[in-house]
Amino acid sequence: MTKNVTIRDIAREAGVSIALVSFVMNNRIEADGKKKYRVSEATKERILEVARRMNYQPSSAARMLRQGRTHVLGIILSDMANIFYGILAKEFERIAHKHGYTVLFGSTEEDPERFDALVKSFLEKDVEGFIVVPAHGSDAGMKRLQASGRPFVVIDRYSKDYTVPYVLVDNEEAMEQAVKALRSQGATRIGMVSYSMRITSMTDRENSFAALAGPDSPIYHLSFNSVDKDAEKAVDDILARGIDGVITASNVPSVSIIKALIRRGVQIQKDIRIVGFDYSNVYDIFSPRISHVQQPLPQIASTSGEYLFRLIDLNEKGEDISQINEKIILKAKLI
Amino acid sequence: MTKNVTIRDIAREAGVSIALVSFVMNNRIEADGKKKYRVSEATKERILEVARRMNYQPSSAARMLRQGRTHVLGIILSDMANIFYGILAKEFERIAHKHGYTVLFGSTEEDPERFDALVKSFLEKDVEGFIVVPAHGSDAGMKRLQASGRPFVVIDRYSKDYTVPYVLVDNEEAMEQAVKALRSQGATRIGMVSYSMRITSMTDRENSFAALAGPDSPIYHLSFNSVDKDAEKAVDDILARGIDGVITASNVPSVSIIKALIRRGVQIQKDIRIVGFDYSNVYDIFSPRISHVQQPLPQIASTSGEYLFRLIDLNEKGEDISQINEKIILKAKLI
DNA sequence: CTGTTAGCGCGTTCAA
């Protein structure tokens, strides 16, 4: 174990008290107007010099223990290898940094047990707040989260089972845009390709699609673990039915179904029109570009981030945040 | 602030000593064979019951302070919104979890100051080890990292300026595969599209390309902040020179150049053959699929992860790890 | 065998 330099070592070396070193380190000096503890420039410089020379690194564990604050957030996403969550992760990290926070990340891989384990582990790490994308069936984890009393915001999906702070996207309206776009591009027989995962982002879009497109517009479900194989089957049916317009419920199904169509020799955007959800750089490859309904990722991140910081703030002030459950709905945009 | 239940509260409530609660909580009991502290089943149950009832949550800060271990790793990547790093992030998180660790993530966005800030902040958080992708010019951050004495592994890029533990991919051999593949697909006049960023993954590939393809095979540089615009210019020249085979140095330039070519009406894989580096789902869209040299991401993650845990272990045992600087080179694979 | 006492680790902060 690298013997870490402590505040005491510095004090000894500089010939001053431990307390003084602490003050200097925290710039508790001349806190403008409010006369704080004062140190002579000379000793201040000496202390800083010694600290630098000894390569002093304060232990946030000790500080935390005293102050009760870690300045760490816990962010639990579904899958960081999916660009959708990758962009969110990046945005969250940026926002956290701006507020002087660091971020503990976790991927659930849509596994509720993993979700619960992450919540537990982050709680023990004393994160000050959470932003989470619950996996389907994450009741244990959500219960744990609520019981902890720690501030958190749920994004991307909701559940009627818990009334908590949410930041969501209006999937119904988004689907209206998608269907309208597809029809305006000349498609007459339309279908939808979705995930088999029963998360609300999918089910909402499916319900909305069913309502708009009517009962004989098919909805195909690709399973998380066999998207490509399931896409092949879906394409069989799509071709058999003579469908000329497809809406994909998310970027992963989009790519999968496009690949399967191409393998069948179908001309994308000519034989079959596609409108996607979320972003994928595959959309840009075709001409005309594949329209897609894009969730405002940076806005989701900043909105939920601000929401969380507000909760943390209130919590810190001793207010009861357990009754706060505002649901913020953002709009998607057709590209 | 949610008044946290401490070990003392439990002790008082259960009518036992603090120490006993600690033992029970840690299962320091019946450490099989080794007779550890023993507690009667009755009191043990009582303590556990009280802890559960009071919703006890141990503070890892306090524990850490005592044991000197946080079980947290710091992972600094370039850009989590890039699928390449997204996959790595996911893998690292999985591996860390398997070892009982949690992960602090950071994105540098190729900014050396950000890199240094992240290193500093993670050091303060007492991470036990790092895996980092240094931004170009991250000398301050690397110096800080080395001075800290904390275990770390550098991946994806290297610098002759520091001799440290590395896990890299053999870019020279990878480029040989790429050029060979491109030629075998019938390309005669070939060029390369790279990033203008001077990181070794790029420069190595460029040097290797130049050596293999000869002096009149052009190399185009797209700048990080204007890839699409730069790609347009590159395409002008590519068409003017009658180039029929392009190697792209990374996934971002790949997508950019493909889009630009398509906008010019060029038939990908017919008029111009492409061989890419890294993975992008765009590669799968064309027929024949765009060959690409793929870095073994899961292997990079597991290799560097094991490497880091080895270093942490040695460090914990008091050995001097500052002299360890094995460079592990993995092979890329043509897909 | 069952349990307790007491001091440690380290930065913060109040009283002096």
Next chain:
DNA sequence: TTGAACGCGCTAACAG
């Protein structure tokens, strides 16, 4: 500018 208590869990040493 300093001494010393504090926060909280861990654990060596000790006791019934």
